[in-house]
Each structure stands twice: as structure tokens, then as C-alpha cells.
Amino acid sequence: MKFYATTPRGLTAALADELRRLDAEKVQPGGAGVTFEGGLETAYRVCLWSRLANRVLMPITTVRAPTPEWLYDAVKEIRWEKHMRSSGSLAIDITSSDAAISHSQYAVLKTKDAICDRFRDLFGERPSVDTEIPDLRLHLHLRGDQARISIDLSGGSLHKRGYRAKSVAAPLKENLAAGILQLAGWPTIAARGGALLDPMCGSGTLLIEGAMMAADIAPGLQRDYFGFLYWRRHEREVWEKLLEEAKQRRADGLRNMPPIFGWDQDDAAVDAARANVDQAGLSDYITIERRALAPGIDALLPEGCTSGLVAVNPPYGERIGEINALRADYARLGEIVRDELPEFQLTLFTGNPELAGYLPLPQQLSIALNNGPIECQLFNYAPASGPGAAPALSAGAESFANRLQKNLKHLGRWAQRSGVDCYRLYDADLPEYAIAIDLYHSEKLWVHVQEYQAPKTIDPARAQQRLREALALIPQTLGVAPTQMHFKVRQQQKGRAQYEKLAERGNFHEVREGSCRLLVNFTDYLDTGLFLDHRITRQMIEDEARGKRFLNLFAYTGSATVHAAAGGATATTTVDMSKTYLGWAERNMQLNGYSGKAHEYIQADCTAWLQDEAALGKRQYDLIFIDPPTFSNSKRMEDVFDVQRDHVWMLRQAVQLLAPGGVLYFSNNYRKFKLDEAALAGLAVEDISGRTIPEDFKRNGRIHQCWRIRRT
DSSP states (O other): OEEEEEOOTTOHHHHHHHHHHTTOEEEEEOSSEEEEEOOHHHHHHHHHHOSSOSEEEEEEEEEEOSSHHHHHHHHHTSOGGGTSOTTSEEEEEEEEEEESSOOHHHHHHHHHHHHHHHHHHHHSOOOEEOSSSOSEEEEEEEEETEEEEEEESSSSOTTOOSOOOOOOSSOOOHHHHHHHHHHHTHHHHHHTTOEEEETTOTTSHHHHHHHHHHTTOOTTTTOOOOTTTTOTTOOHHHHHHHHHHHHHHHHHHGGGOOOEEEEESOHHHHHHHHHHHHHTTOTTTOEEEEOOSOSOGGGGSOTTOOOEEEEEOOOOOSSHHHHHHHHHHHHHHHHHHHHHOTTEEEEEEESOHHHHTTSSSOEEEEEEEEETTEEEEEEEEOOSSSTTSOOOOOHHHHHHHHHHHHHHHHHHHHHHHHTBOEEEEEESSSTTSOEEEEEEESSSEEEEEEEEOOOTTSOHHHHHHHHHHHHHHHHHHHTOOGGGEEEEEEOOOOTTGGGSBSOOOOOOEEEEETTEEEEEOSSSBSSOSOOGGGHHHHHHHHHHOTTOEEEEESOTTOHHHHHHHHTTOSEEEEEESOHHHHHHHHHHHHHTTOOSTTEEEEESOHHHHHHHHHHHOOOOEEEEEEOOOSEEEETTTTEEEEHHHHHHHHHHHHHTTEEEEEEEEEEEOOTTOOOOTGGGTTEEEEEOGGGGSOGGGGGGTTSOEEEEEEEO
């Protein structure tokens, strides 16, 4: 069975690792969640034990939904009597992305009506709606003209553990707190007996989540409702067995708890933290006291408690006066950890990354996360001394640092001579440090780092150690602040997963490429919006564009369109399935002063649009650029577009739009791709791949392949 677990932005890779530990199979992280497979027992185990997931969804079908009426008809055909009784209750949640049905709540209404009408037709009665504890909770996801319908096995967000008796302003969600501790390495620290301290504990969420991790307590053990409990296909015996196992593991884990302490200067926060700790049944294991952030913390710890983790989510500040006052608090926090707790690691989660610069500590790792709508940064600091201290550079790390310096010297000079502001500095040059590093010169220097997924033969602990070494060395070697470095994990993606959102920050930076100005985004997507390896190809388009009509198919953010306009194209057409990317493309064009009716933006399935326009025969272009994904969902190509299988069909359709003497540039980045030249007989096909690989990508000459195609 297939399932989908959602999680806060920035935690998908960590959730994927957690799901593998919970025996899930075929785990595949995406933009906002992770797909996995297994039986119902696997799904139940994830609901009970996942510390990072929001929801666990079981997709039951995907239907076409170009209109509310289509959605109604398709939903009514589903055999809902297999999932709930006619006298039962249901609730429906919805998410949508570029949906054909623009009114989401109307889509929910039509879905509910279809289910109720089916039951009334079959049994003469209809289910009721219960948004709190329904027998069946459904999740409807609309994208384009497709609707994916899933059963929400979690029955509501899993961050609601059941222990929050009291709260404070802007509390951390429980699964975000667990993610912070996971990324800080707390499970390993706890296993060796290290303490957990939070000197600004608020309502105690970090402490409670840390205690539950250390004691092997299932985060869902106190929940009294899951979405599967009243589902007709619920396997009660399987669930009862998992519950009994979790209760036994809790009892065993509490026998060997590390020290856990929290302090806060606010009386209301201390009261809330104590109430929550008591509700969680952990009053005997977590100490909460009222105390201002001040020296002397080491004297409060039991004898022998000399190492562990300080985890803190301090105030962020909204006004200038608050921020000025917080600078002293952040500096004081760093001084206390440095001077009194030298063998403690520090993890700091803040919505004001600039304040982290006031800590007198060397940063080890910085990760972008969100606290609800607030853009935040997680900073990890190694201990100043002791067994957990950052070790002296290994021979491999020294080699990595030397390679960075060598590349910076060579490519930096080349970029300066060539007028290149954005380039790839490092691309897994040393196989044991399998990351890609791109530099973007905007108002300041930005560093975009992507880790390639390690093969299964590589020891995960060793790979993580090398990654930590690399991330610590990059800012130091390049002379940039950690806040100017953005890190992502690059895994094999299917369809348009590589374009799915990772965050909602909307922070764009202007960069230059030749004569063109382009917008890039370092946080919200796996890629930045600018494929650096196509720099030469875009320049070729600019050089040939004068007086021509240009078509950019699978246009992404329209950078090739900008170059065509800069080269003097008389008209441009930019086609992409994503409304978001078309808007980005139009902003790129406007940034360069190109607007008006001569520049057309079309949101469409590119293969469907291409077939329709080739059949109509009304459009003609002198210059076409096609850079399709390896795979993509498509209406016309047997549901999935496959560039290897379908490229001949696509190119045959495209050349029908070429004016006499026109040129088509075709590129793709599928490493195993082979052009079927025999099937393209009658076309002049020239392989120009070698000429389109820039200097900064020559270490990886298979980054893309490119052809220049004309009618003979």
C-alpha cells in the first residue's frame, strides 16, 4: 500500500530517514512530504511513532476534476461504503496548487455532497459532518485538473501529542521541536548520557520532546483519536499490539533517563512548562525553575553532568528596541555556554538570524526552517572542548578545503575575465564529499550547497560526518557568513518533484548573466530558478534572436526568453504548466524592461499545447528552445511524459511550428539519454553538447546534452 506523510518545510529529508527506521519501504522525499510503502501496520506505526510527520495520508484514487461537476461525478463513483457506514460521520480537508477549480471550499462541498448522495441512493440515509472526531477524515488535493483523494489515517495533525495543557505566545509545534532536536543530534547525545538544557524554555516543548526521545516514548501514545480508529477497514488487533509494545518501551526507557533542566524568567512560561510536563507524565524527570538568563548555570547541574546539549528558541524581537535588547541576551547565552558549559553542544533556533552573529561561538551548521509563517534558521554549534568538540581537520577535510581554494582561484579568475557572476565552484570533485557548490554574486555573495544522495554502500554516519566537515569549512574558506549559505539535499526526483516548493519565503535576489538581469530564490525550491549549465545555450539563443519569433517550451522561469528578448526577438512565447513559474518568468522579463503584447505567457501542459498547435498550424517560430524534464505527468503521452520514449514525437510536433530556415535547440539532462537520429530522418541534427558545457561544468561533461535541429 502507498502512503504520503507530510512534514514542516525543511524536515523532509529527516522524515525520510525516520520512516526508514520505522520499516517503511520505497521511501521517496518530495517538497512538502515523503511517499512510502508498506502494510497497514507500517502506517499505524508511523502514526504512533513519527516525531516529525504532520499527517499520514493513504491515497485511494486520483480523478480528473476540471470542473466541480466533474469532481462530483467522479467522487460519487467511489465505493465509499467500503470505508464508512451510512450512519457515520466524515470531514474533508483540502489543499490546492494551480487548480482548475479555483474555489477550494466549493470543491469540498461538492465532494461531501457526492459522498452523501451515494449513501442516500444506496441506503436511504446519509452521513453527517463532524469536523472534530469523524469516522472518516478525507484529504482532497487539487492540482491542475487532477484531484487526489486520500484517507487521513492520522485524523488530524500529529504534532498534537496530547500533553499541551497550557501555552505561551508563538509556541513551537511539537514536531518542529522534535525536528530541531533530531538535526542537533540529541538522540545520540542522550544515548551516551548527556544532559538536555533549555535556559529560555517557554512552555517546555523542547524539553518534553527531548525527554520523549531519550525515554523511547511514542509521541502518539497520549493521543485519544486517530483517523483509522472508526474506519471500516481498521485492523484493531494490529493497533492494540503496537500500543502494548509502545507502553512497554516507555516503561523501559524511563528507567534510564538523562538529566533534563529548563529555566525561564517569565512566571507564566514556567507555570505553562510545569503544567505541560505534568500532563506528559514526566514531572519526575524534567526540572523546571524560574531563573533569568545569567551565569551560574553550571552550579545548578548535578555532579558529573558535564556534557550534553543546550537547545534554545529565544525571542526573535519585532521592534528595534526589542532587537537591541536581545543582542545582549544572545551574547550572554553564548558566553555562558562557552565559559560554563564547554563540553555542551548548542543548538539555537531563531527567527532573527542576524542576532545569532552576536554569539561568541564558531557556527558548525545552519539550516533554514519555518516556525509556522515565520522564516527561521537553526544554528548548531560544536562544544568548545571535550569528546563532542569539533575535531581537528581530517586528511579528507583538508583535501576538501584545499580543493575549494584551488577551484576558487582558477574559476574565480575565469569568471571575472568572462563577466560571469554565478557559477559552479565545486561538483563532487572529491567523491567522499558528494556535494555541489554554486556561487551567486548579488548584493552580496550567496552560496547554494546541494548534497547528492549517498549510495546505500556508504555508511550514513560517516557521510554525515563528512557533510558536517564540509558545511563548517565552506563559509570559512569562502569568507561568507553562514546566513549567506543555503543547504539542500538533492535526491532523485520524479515528474515535477524537483520544482515543488520546499518553503514559502519568497525571498528573491537579482543576479546578472551577461546583459540580462534574473531573479533567483535560494530557499523555496530545490533549484534556484536558474540552471547555470545552460549559460552558453542561452547566449547562443540571444546571438541568434534578432528579428525572430521565439518559443520557449517547458520554460521554467523564462531565463532563455529574457536572453531572446535581449537579442532582439520581435516576439516571444513562454509556455509552462506552472502558474508560479510563468509569473516568475514574467517578472524576469519586466526586470529587463520587456513587456507588452509581443511577449506571451501560456500556462498549459506543454505536450498537449504542442500537439494542439501543430495540428492547427497557425503558429510559426524562427527559434525554438525545448528543455523538458526527464519525466512529467502529461495528458497526451500515456499519462507520463518520458523524454527517452517520447522525444521523437515531441520534436516532430515542434518542427511543424518552425518557419522556413528556423532553428530548434533541444536539450535535456537525462544521463542515459540517446537521441534516435534514425527516427528523425529528414531533419538536420547537429550534436552541440560539447560546445554548450561551460568552463565551470567541464568536470561533469554529462550535465546535459544539446542538439541544434533544422528542417532540411
